[in-house]
Amino acid sequence: MNARSDDPVLTVRGLEVAFETNDGTIEAVRGIDLDVHRGETVAIVGESGSGKSQSMMAAMGLLASNGRARGKAVYRGRDLVGMRERDLNRIRGDKITMIFQEPMTSLDPLYRVGRQLAEPMLHHRGLSRRAAREKAIALLDRVGIPDPQRRIDAYPHELSGGQRQRVMIAMALANDPDLLIADEPTTALDVTVQAQILTLLADLQRERGMAIVFITHDLGIVRRFASRVYVMRRGEVVESGDTRTVFEAPRHPYTRMLIDAEPAGEKAPPPADAPMALSGERVRVSFDIGGGLLKGPPVVLKAVDDVTLRLRKGQTIGVVGESGSGKSTLGRALLRLLSSEGRIVFMGRDISAADKAAMRPLRKELQLVFQDPFGSLSPRMTIGQIVTEGLLVHEPGLSGQERERRAVEALREVGLDPAMRNRYPHEFSGGQRQRIAIARAVILKPHVVVLDEPTSALDRSVQKQIVELLRDIQSRYGMAYLFISHDLAVVRAMSDYVVVMKTGRVVEEGPTGAIFERPASDYTKSLMHAAFALTDFHDEARRVAQGG
Template sequence: MPLTRERTDMSNLLSISDLSITFDNGPRVVDGLSFSIDKGQTLALVGESGSGKSVSALSILRLLDERHAAYPAGHILYKGEDLLQAQEKRLRQIRGRHISMIFQEPMTSLNPLHTVEKQISETLELHKGMRGPQARKRCLELLELVGIPAPETRLKSYPHQLSGGQKQRVMIAMALANEPDLLIADEPTTALDVTVQKQVLELLKSLQQKLGMAVLLITHDLSIVRRYADYVVVMERGKMVEQGATETLFRSPSHTYTRKLIDAEPPEHPLPAANGTETLMTVDNVNVHFPIRKTMLGKVKESFHAVQDASFELRAGETLGIVGESGSGKTTLGHALLKLTPSTGTFSLCGTELSALSQKAFRPWRRRVQIVFQDPFGSLSPRMSVEEIIREGLEIHEPGSSGQHEARVIQALKDVGLDPDARHRYPHEFSGGQRQRIAIARALVLQPDLMILDEPTSALDRTVQKQVIELLREIQARYRLSYIFISHDLAVVRALSHKLLVLRQGRIVEYGDAETIFREPQQPYTRELLNAAFFYQSTTN
């Protein structure tokens, strides 16, 4: 039965009507939100960062800090009971028992000082009085239910001893421990590799069918929504702008903002690379080892082989995409080419071997090879203005007059589509997409030959991702730049890359023309990555 905004009768498991939320008596961050969800249904709450999705979800269980948060209007009805009027004692009975939540970042949501068994057992003891062998047996059942191999060996593990996918599965096990009526999943796959994303979402879907629970899915990834949700509510700046059955909404969206979200998929092909250009970089048998154990005298007894015999070539004006799961060695290889990580083997730029140079001798070459890091906020000094951040590299590599430097800074800001008048502001005054443009401008101002882009779009909404991709394509065409583009998002990689290098556990499993590999991958691991990355599109087209 399709959901409608007007349906707020007792048949609904959860009904939110005209909900408004403020912080510290400020403007309404959520204004007039209404939707309802029935048992066994999946409703997706979508929108860009800052649209009010997570705040709305947290309000259902009254998890917002009510010293600052207030609800000036609205109702949140769970089986007809208004949770906004419920006492704290009643809310504790509902949290984790009838309504559970999976948070966006499992590492910060799990207690680093407690074992997996203790963290799952806590909710069992609180709501069902289970202790000792009975609780342990239930923990094992839950870990087996969520697909963690050899669950007996994981009971005593701490969060830092688990992979990202395993931590997310433990969070799901905790949320499902008491078989809730409603599971709230807040961006449950954002930080996961594409293969793990698919596993987690398929797991949630199968568990939902098995337990008959409803799911409120909060995400900005519409490809996931189209595959898994029955109904969609679209939010923009705290307001609901559209809602409807999933296929109807995707087929004929009525609001311009919804159309903008749906149209924000990256292009399927890169711009053509310049023909007949010379080889810019050659990499031959690069290896990176990290010491694990040393003797008392500092001699390495055991090491981890992070990158193994990496070899490739990159031409001027060309993009090499490097893909693979977390821990495959993508970022480590990029850092090795910048001599930020010790390595063996050889790599050269414009025919000059760089691998044998000392750090001092390599320093002038840093102007020609620049990097843009994954987290723009963490890589930009909060104490420096935008102009100081961008100009810093010029002062080191190209000493000159302040007037000359200022002109270069202004041009770099124009190149990345930012107002040069904003150069006296600080990073915290900009959005995530704008900060990433500042990071690109900082690299671009030195007019490098090669830019290494390390997950530059992973923390951005799809609409902002598309803007950054278009910017990178435009800059590359204008300045004939070469890129090494590191990412686990294969849709973004496909939009930029002329060549593709697939890494697994430090080894290159496939390398060659990107379009050929995307169309006809030769290796099983590459096929697995592509099937997981484009699974949602292939099943909904």
């Protein structure tokens, strides 16, 4: 918890946000009030689409072009709503900064991270390029980027999802802001780095008296990190107050539901004689990350180092490990989306040396749900077009009416209203976009789906729904899943077998129950300790809410 000053940094009164869409006006935020004081952390929680992110985007003047805000968002006596862009730009990135939910879409892929880190310091503080670079290296070190002197010259695509999120945090802290708005800042981070980042933010807050607005669906983090909390539902604040009071004695049924939402159950293994869907034997993936010519000896990163994995029809293998452990790279290599060494076999066919032309007809059977739902959805296509895009490629003989029927069915399967299929991606929350990405993959009924952090952007109640949905789809169609995640609670509910990776190698593997109940390696034990230290409060909160 943190100390609070009586000086308000941000005062929001009667804030409303609406979007004009093809289907009419959507009211995203409906007249909310909130206060943020110097030196305190205020959390805004709620399910996807509740309006928690849009409320702060409105305060920052960052709504999409079809969005409109009314009401007041007063920063140190100045109303930000309706302020001229030129005046807002003097405040944004300097006095008020924001850590966005999707780091890959916030970082320019054409520029090295060092240049992007230095930009706010050059623009707002007038530092020399040398001084800005030195501070940027120090910031990368503080947020846990390994070897920051080298990583500062990397491009965003050369970093893992978690590392990109840490770069975003470093950028937000560069100018020592008065107010930091953190929109799901730990979504892409593994549990050990979550703890490091939260500790870092708390330390910086104590040092600088910085106020923080923390937007999240992770109630465990809210419990440990925030002094006050606002619970939002359908654009309105339904409950607010001191964090301990709200979570130990919730008054609103919706708050009780959020506390009680947790992926549960166990995944039964497939039959012992289930056919092999996809296997990799001694898979290796390496990247050249520096050196050569006048820059010294070549530097090679072994992203996946001699990994063997066998995935049967109807099975779900959970792949866990910290950011940069090689989880996502392994998944892409098995789908032949990356060059690799070793032998890869799909449904009895060796595809190790298959070229693009040979792989094209197999793509329908090998699908990938990406970690970043916004970056993988075309902003120029409607949701209906996105979901049916694969049908146009792989089932060109379908009529437009049949494609429409399949789109409606797929959207219903992932819990979205098919009537929304004429909207565009920016009109949906991060969690809704992730469900759209899942619908796009499962509409083709593939044999194998690699799910790369498919629930990372979802609140707990929707995570539970998605886990149940994926189980149901798997049981009906016999799909095999490779489930890549840093969320061990979801992995435990979703997988029947777990592979633990560290620095490109498998350090431990086995049936889910054995890994979680009797971890053998010290590394696995440290992951378990960090994960359940963050989420232990759920059991206690549920007991209190239920009168136990």
